[in-house]
Amino acid sequence: MDLAQLTYPDVVTLAVPFFVAAILIEMTWIFIANRGGRYEVRDAMTSLAMGVGNVASGTLLGFVAFGFFMWLWRITPLDLGTSWWVIALCFVLDDLRYYWVHRFGHRVRWVWASHVNHHSSQHYNLTTALRQTWTGTFTFMMIVRAPLVLMGFHPAMILFVGGLNLIYQFWIHTEAIGKMPRWVEAVMNTPSHHRVHHGRNPRYLDANYAGVFIIWDRMFGTFVPELEDERPDYGLVHNIGTFNPLRVAFHEWVAIFRDWTQPGVTWRDRFLYAVMPPGWRHDGTGGGSDALKARYVEANPDTAGTPGLEPGRLGSDRRRPL
Amino acid sequence: MPLWLLGTIVVVGLIAVWIASRFYGYDEPLTLDEEAAKREFIADNPGLVPEEVRLAATGQSALIHAGGRLHVLWVMGQDVATHVLDAPQIIPTNSGLVLTLRDFAAPRVKLTLAPEEAATWTALIEDAA
Structure with a gap:
């Protein structure tokens, strides 16, 4: 087989009718059952507009990542072929890649600037899943996929399994499903695990970065279970006040630019504004999720050591507004 | 496809x-009472405690003193957003006020207020500046 011509179905595009149908079913279920989540028309339309923009930006800029992967493919001596076990292995390793890119997306502000829009909804429903970035190309996180290509996985296969990963993550953006059977919760990312990831409660910050397999969070120490007595409060630590998709897409990039151009910052500060976690300030007045957790534990000492608030997750409390 | x-x-x-x-x-849209406004403010501003809340008659916005600064809270659909008021431009309108904020995400906040309310809020915001 000529691997240069290898193609796979564009599964995300093929899933669009399913996305639409599932959203309408979830909306109707919430209306009839009067539970299982919330919808707000402008929030939902903003999320869908972000989804459309994501597809458009992928169409316009996708050649950058694909071109980079094809260049790597030409220089690598390895070729694992296209058998089913290679595709399955590629899926698992690409999910590991997703975990780390997602973790960078929360801990490196340059990447957060792209990812923040996904967390900018105060709702958690199937439309939230489609609230995707328009600026992912500019994070250069395609580099994290380079090892897969160099190991001999064909770029088309990598993009194919990446599409499957994205589709898997659609259904977990719901409050309509409680907890899954224990073995599923142990291995897979589920609505419960991902609700935690979208929560802005201090204990839920910077947790559960998984795409498909929650085992990565368990392995790397970022897993936090959803507690029965603490429902996630969705959105950003400090929410943005807009439904305008353009502002949703670019607000954090603008914030970085403003931080760079403020008086008195050095080139080192500018670099750190891009690579430090969100909330970092050059004058020491900032504080990220670690400081927020520390402050929460100090105000609620009985929560110390409970999930998400273990000593290793707490930073220093700088006593200044975040 | x-x-x-x-x-x-x-x-x-x-x-x-x-x-x-x-x-x-x-x-x-969400309609707030004073307690709900406080609760929403605290959730959106960890570490700050509202000292004084002035709720609009519509229940759609509030001015909140916290941490020595004045903040505005406004309803966005079924949720809220908040912002510290750092000498905003205040523009009177037929339905209340528009505040311009130094924030790319929310550069203008439209507040629906009765005429007397708008005058009071204008004075409060100007005093805080």
Whole structure:
């Protein structure tokens, strides 16, 4: 087989009718059952507009990542072929890649600037899943996929399994499903695990970065279970006040630019504004999720050591507004 | 999938979701009382405690003193947003006030206020500046 011509179905595009149908079913279920989540028309339309923009930006800029992967493919001596076990292995390793890119997306502000829009909804429903970035190309996180290509996985296969990963993550953006059977919760990312990831409660910050397999969070120490007595409060630590998709897409990039151009910052500060976690300030007045957790534990000492608030997750409390 | 078909599905889907949202009443705005405004403010501003809350008669916005600064809270659909007021430009309108903020995400906040309320809020915001 000529691997240069290898193609796979564009599964995300093929899933669009399913996305639409599932959203309408979830909306109707919430209306009839009067539970299982919330919808707000402008929030939902903003999320869908972000989804459309994501597809458009992928169409316009996708050649950058694909071109980079094809260049790597030409220089690598390895070729694992296209058998089913290679595709399955590629899926698992690409999910590991997703975990780390997602973790960078929360801990490196340059990447957060792209990812923040996904967390900018105060709702958690199937439309939230489609609230995707328009600026992912500019994070250069395609580099994290380079090892897969160099190991001999064909770029088309990598993009194919990446599409499957994205589709898997659609259904977990719901409050309509409680907890899954224990073995599923142990291995897979589920609505419960991902609700935690979208929560802005201090204990839920910077947790559960998984795409498909929650085992990565368990392995790397970022897993936090959803507690029965603490429902996630969705959105950003400090929410943005807009439904305008353009502002949703670019607000954090603008914030970085403003931080760079403020008086008195050095080139080192500018670099750190891009690579430090969100909330970092050059004058020491900032504080990220670690400081927020520390402050929460100090105000609620009985929560110390409970999930998400273990000593290793707490930073220093700088006593200044975040 | 051909682009024309994908485009058609997307457009039909957007319209269907919009119609269903309106039909199911998912466009009803949140109305706050003072306690709810405090609760929402605290959730959006970890570490700050509201010292004084002035709720608009509509229940759609509030001025809140916290941490030695004045903040505005306004309803966005079924949720709220908040922002510290750092000498905003205040523009009177027929329905209340528009505040301009130094924030790319929320550069203008429209507040629906009765005329007397608008005058009081203007004075409070100017005093805080």
